[in-house]
Amino acid sequence: xNCFSELTYAIFVDGELAAEEARQVRSHLAxxxxxxxxxxxxxxxxxxxxxxxxxxxxxxxxxxxxxxxxRPWVWDLAxxxxxxxxxxxxxQWLDALRVPEMLEGFNPFSAAGRLNLFFNLAYxxxxxxxxxxxDYADTVGRISVLFLLGSGALRLGRRWRRHQLxxxxxxxxxALSLPGFALERRHSEFVTVxxxxxxxxxxxxxxxxxxxxxxVNGDVLAFGRIVEVRGTVKGDLLSxxxxxxxxxxxxxxxxxxxxxxxxxxxxxxxxxxxxxxxxAGNKSHVGDGILAGAADITVEGEVTRSVTIFAGxxxxxxxxxxxxxVTGGDLMLANSARVGGNLTxxxxxxxxxxxxxxxxxxxxxxxxxxxxxxxxVRPKFYFFQAVRLLAAMLVGxxxxxxxxxxxxxxxxxxxxxxxxxxxGSALLVGVPVAIIVGAVxxxxxxxxxxxxxxxxTAIYLAKVxxxxxxxxxxxxSATETTRDWLLALLVGLLIxxxxxxxxxxxxxxxxxxxxxxxxxxxxxxxxxxxxxxTAQHG
Amino acid sequence: xEDLELENVLQLARRHDVDALAELYRRYARRxxxxxxxxxxxxxxxxxxxxxxxxxxxxxxxxxxxxxxxPRWLLRVASNHCVDVLRRKQRERQVIVEAQEDAAPLDVxxxxxxxxxxxxxxxxxxxxxxxxxRLPENYRVPIVLRYYSDLGYDEIARQLRVKRNxxxxxxxxxxxxxxxxxALRRE
Numbered sequence: 001x002n003c004f005s006e007l008t009y010a011i012f013v014d015g016e017l018a019a020e021e022a023r024q025v026r027s028h029l030a031x032x033x034x035x036x037x038x039x040x041x042x043x044x045x046x047x048x049x050x051x052x053x054x055x056x057x058x059x060x061x062x063x064x065x066x067x068x069x070x071r072p073w074v075w076d077l078a079x080x081x082x083x084x085x086x087x088x089x090x091x092q093w094l095d096a097l098r099v100p101e102m103l104e105g106f107n108p109f110s111a112a113g114r115l116n117l118f119f120n121l122a123y124x125x126x127x128x129x130x131x132x133x134x135d136y137a138d139t140v141g142r143i144s145v146l147f148l149l150g151s152g153a154l155r156l157g158r159r160w161r162r163h164q165l166x167x168x169x170x171x172x173x174x175a176l177s178l179p180g181f182a183l184e185r186r187h188s189e190f191v192t193v194x195x196x197x198x199x200x201x202x203x204x205x206x207x208x209x210x211x212x213x214x215x216v217n218g219d220v221l222a223f224g225r226i227v228e229v230r231g232t233v234k235g236d237l238l239s240x241x242x243x244x245x246x247x248x249x250x251x252x253x254x255x256x257x258x259x260x261x262x263x264x265x266x267x268x269x270x271x272x273x274x275x276x277x278x279x280a281g282n283k284s285h286v287g288d289g290i291l292a293g294a295a296d297i298t299v300e301g302e303v304t305r306s307v308t309i310f311a312g313x314x315x316x317x318x319x320x321x322x323x324x325x326v327t328g329g330d331l332m333l334a335n336s337a338r339v340g341g342n343l344t345x346x347x348x349x350x351x352x353x354x355x356x357x358x359x360x361x362x363x364x365x366x367x368x369x370x371x372x373x374x375x376x377v378r379p380k381f382y383f384f385q386a387v388r389l390l391a392a393m394l395v396g397x398x399x400x401x402x403x404x405x406x407x408x409x410x411x412x413x414x415x416x417x418x419x420x421x422x423x424g425s426a427l428l429v430g431v432p433v434a435i436i437v438g439a440v441x442x443x444x445x446x447x448x449x450x451x452x453x454x455x456x457t458a459i460y461l462a463k464v465x466x467x468x469x470x471x472x473x474x475x476x477s478a479t480e481t482t483r484d485w486l487l488a489l490l491v492g493l494l495i496x497x498x499x500x501x502x503x504x505x506x507x508x509x510x511x512x513x514x515x516x517x518x519x520x521x522x523x524x525x526x527x528x529x530x531x532x533x534t535a536q537h538g
Numbered sequence: 539x540e541d542l543e544l545e546n547v548l549q550l551a552r553r554h555d556v557d558a559l560a561e562l563y564r565r566y567a568r569r570x571x572x573x574x575x576x577x578x579x580x581x582x583x584x585x586x587x588x589x590x591x592x593x594x595x596x597x598x599x600x601x602x603x604x605x606x607x608x609p610r611w612l613l614r615v616a617s618n619h620c621v622d623v624l625r626r627k628q629r630e631r632q633v634i635v636e637a638q639e640d641a642a643p644l645d646v647x648x649x650x651x652x653x654x655x656x657x658x659x660x661x662x663x664x665x666x667x668x669x670x671x672r673l674p675e676n677y678r679v680p681i682v683l684r685y686y687s688d689l690g691y692d693e694i695a696r697q698l699r700v701k702r703n704x705x706x707x708x709x710x711x712x713x714x715x716x717x718x719x720x721a722l723r724r725e
Contacts, residue, residue, distance in 0.1 A: 010713070011706045014684070016691045045713065049685040052666045056572050 003035050004028065006042075013042040079418070087508045191224075195231065202235065210241075212248070219252070227258075229265070244275075253288075261294075263301070270305075282318065289322070306341065323363070327370075333359040346370050376501075389493055396464045396489045400482055406524060407465070408485070413520035413527075414469035421512065424462075424519030431455045462517020467492030469520075544608060551599050559599075563592050566609060570616045576671065576682040577620035587623055591616045613687040621697050624675065669719040677712035684709055 004012075004025055011017045012025050029036050191207040193199055193214040202218035210222040212229045219235035227241040229248045236252035244258040251268035261273050264281035270288035271280075277296045280286065284301030293310040299318045306322040314326050317334035323341035331345050335358030342363035347353055353367055375381045399407040414420055431451065438448035471488030474495075500510045542550075542561070550558035570591050574584035594615065602611055670681060683694045695702045 007706060007710050010710050011691075014691070014706075014709070016706070046685075048663075048666065049681070052663045053572075053576070053670070053682070053686045055663070055667060056575055 003032060006038065009035065009039050009042055013039060013046055083512075084505060084508060087511075193231065280318065284318075330354075333361075335359060339363070342366060385497060389490075389497060392464055392467070392493055393486065393490060395461065396468065396493075397482075397486060399461070399464065400485055406528060407468075409527065410461075410465045410517075410520050410524040411468040411472070413523045414466050414516050416520075416523070417516075420516045420519030420523060422519065423522055424515035424517065427518050427522055428459075428515060458518050458521045459514055461521065462514045463493065463496055464489065465517045465520050466513045467496050470495060548599070548602070548608060552602075554596065559592075559596055562595065566612055567592065569609065570612065573613055573616050573682065573686050574620055576686055577617070577679060578623060579671065579675075579678075583623065587616075587620055591619050594619065610688060614689060614693065617683050617687045617689065618697055621679070624679065665723055666716070666720060669716055669723070672719070673712060673715060677708065677715055680705060680708045681712045681716075 008017065008021070008025065012022060017025065029039060189208050191205040191210045193203065193212045193216060195213040197214035199214070199216045200218070202221065203212075203216050204221045206223040208224055209226045210224040210228070211226075212220060212233060213231045215232045215234070217234045220229070220233050220237050220239075222237070222239045222241065224239075225242045227239040227244045229237060229246045229250060232249045232251070234251050236255065237246070237250045238255045240257045242259045243262070244256050244260070245262045245264075246254065246267065247265045249266040249268070253269045254263075254267055254271045254273070256271070256273045256275060258273075258275050260277045260279070261275040262279045262281065263271070263284040263286070265283070266285050266287075268287045271286055271290045271292065273290070273292040273294065275292065275294045277298075278290075278292050278294045279298045280290070280301045280303070282300040286301070286303045289305040290299070290303055290307045290309070292308075295312040296315075297309055297311045297313070298315040299307065299320065301318045302321075303318070304321045306325070307316075307320050308323075308325045309328070311326065311328040313330035313332070314328065315332045315334070316324065316337045316339075318336070319338040319340075321340045323344065324339045325344045327346040329348065330352045331347060331354070333339075333343075333355045335356040337356070337359040339360065340362045343355075343361050343365050345353060345367045347367065348370055350367075350369065355361075355365075396407075432455070435448045435452050435455070438451060439445055468485065468489045469492065471490065471492030472485075474491055475484070475488050496509070496513055500506045500513075502509065544565075547558050547561050547565075551562055567588060571584055571588045574587040574591070575581060578584050578587060591612075595612070598615065602608065606614075670678060673681065679698065680694060683689045683697065689697070691702050691705045694705045698705070700708070
């Protein structure tokens with residue numbers, strides 16, 4: 001008879017062989033001394049294992065005995081070094097990269113690109129969001145009227161019994177219902193006030209294109225991609241648009257928040273603009289002054305009073321009645337430029353200022369270089385860092401008190417390292433896309449806003465979790481008391497804050513912290529949303 | 539409480555008697571900790587796991603029906619918990635990779651005795667413990683479940699979610715690894 005395999009004997013010794021096979025094994029053992037010896041050895045092994053395992057293993061402090069390349073932290077460190085090196089190289093490359101001017105608008109690392117992105121985003125939000133707002137105001141107005149009528153009838157029924165609450169309620173409701181009547185609301189793809197049309201109310205318009213060819217006797221509040229005033233607005237113009245153009249007359253002020261803003265008509269009072277480009281054409285006339293923040297500003301027309309500008313580049317060839325104050329990059333005054341009052345400029349370099357010989361300046365010229373003092377020598381810097389640290393500590397403490405399990409779990413999830421990092425960086429990129437997609441579809445706007453809030457909160461909290469995790473590792477605190485946790489958080493946050501200011505690497509470190517924290521948060525969210533898997537057996 | 543028979547302690551514990559539960563902890567914590575220590579590989583996680591097992595015990599003691607001795611039942615619960623912990627650590631993946639039956643042919647053993655069967659001295663025992671603790675998870679967990687928790691193949695297969703045959707193969711390979719480790723040490 002053939003001998004059985006060692007595996008079969010091992011199962012036999014464990015008492016797990018099927019009865020029939022076990023019988024065969026036993027009868028074979030009776031005849032084969034070689035196999036008997038083997039089975040005896042296996043039984044002895046069994047006894048040794050049982051016996052040996054009765055004691056606990058001695059602490060494995062000789063892990064250091066592993067060859068260096070098998071130690072897990074060596075690999076982590078190597079991975080980190082590679083990421084840092086690649087990141088630094090990419091950073092240098094991006095920094096040195098000359099983006100063609102035409103594509104500058106798409107480059108998220110340039111001011112123009114960021115503004116472009118911002119305005120496009122703002123447009124999507126503004127467009128959809130205000131449509132909801134307008135409908136909402138309408139609904140609230142109508143419901144308020146119904147309540148007003150209903151409560152009025154009840155009041156009459158009770159013969160005007162004087163009751164404080166009873167009197168207040170209709171007043172509040174009346175106030176709420178008023179906007180529903182006082183405003184003229186228009187909302188469609190294309191909103192136009194025709195040339196022969198006169199609107200006597202304030203006009204609120206949200207559309208792809210809002211155009212005023214006729215006369216609006218009140219104010220105009222316009223949200224759209226393109227807002228054009230070719231006719232007359234007797235009140236103020238408030239616009240939030242990708243492009244705002246005024247070729248007609250605005251008798252009041254203009255408040256605008258646009259990507260590009262163009263005036264070639266008449267403005268009765270001032271212009272307040274936060275835009276990417278502002279162009280006041282040579283036929284434009286501004287009754288008061290201009291206060292603007294922009295990437296590029298060109299003033300070719302006439303401004304009666306002062307102009308105050310924060311801009312990347314300023315180009316003046318028109319006439320300014322009083323002072324011109326510029327803070328920013330380039331300043332160019334053409335031959336035809338005229339400044340009635342003082343010229344005050346704060347620029348980086350002297351050579352960025354070009355004042356043509358023919359330019360007239362009535363008052364003093366005051367051109368100063370802005371010397372960039374290192375932020376580390378300003379006491380304010382330390383004060384703000386301390387405040388931020390305190391705020392983060394407070395948030396950490398609140399989180400720990402309110403959601404202890406979740407907060408500690410998130411901090412612990414940071415330990416998974418690359419998983420958190422990968423998940424976090426994917427979310428960092430993916431969530432804004434989801435937000436935009438959500439916002440473009442009208443129904444998704446509330447969801448998009450909530451997602452945005454959650455996203456920003458998580459980005460803020462990332463440093464808290466990573467800090468807590470880091471601190472716990474460094475302090476080797478195994479206990480779970482709130483005090484230990486907070487101490488660990490303080491240590492971790494301090495390290496992250498200081499590390500964040502290391503030149504070049506600091507940005508990458510902060511990026512890494514955000515990715516890690518975001519990933520850990522998402523992972524913890526996923527884990528807590530899942531039903532518990534630890535089922536009981538036995 | 540200390541002199542009470544286990545049966546009585548269990549009866550009290552089933553009624554959520556705090557002293558009885560504390561007594562169970564006193565009697566079995568070390569044994570459970572040992573299991574967790576072997577299974578999870580670090581004292582810290584083993585301590586956490588031990589306290590979680592006893593927390594669970596408060597809830598699940600009602601399901602103990604006396605069909606197996608209590609220590610064995612408790613170790614089964616603890617093993618289950620440890621496998622859960624490992625599984626969580628492994629990002630929900632299979633803790634134990636299924637052994638391929640045909641991956642390496644299993645020889646008929648020669649007559650030479652296993653170095654493991656001659657382990658007698660305390661020093662040698664310590665060496666074996668170290669070797670077990672250093673085994674990869676794939677081998678360490680089945681060995682510990684079999685020889686510490688005294689679980690049968692069926693129970694091990696269920697906990698690790700592998701086939702029964704593979705439990706036998708895993709144990710077999712694990713022991714072979716151990717023998718090699720011990721033999722290497724002696725050389």
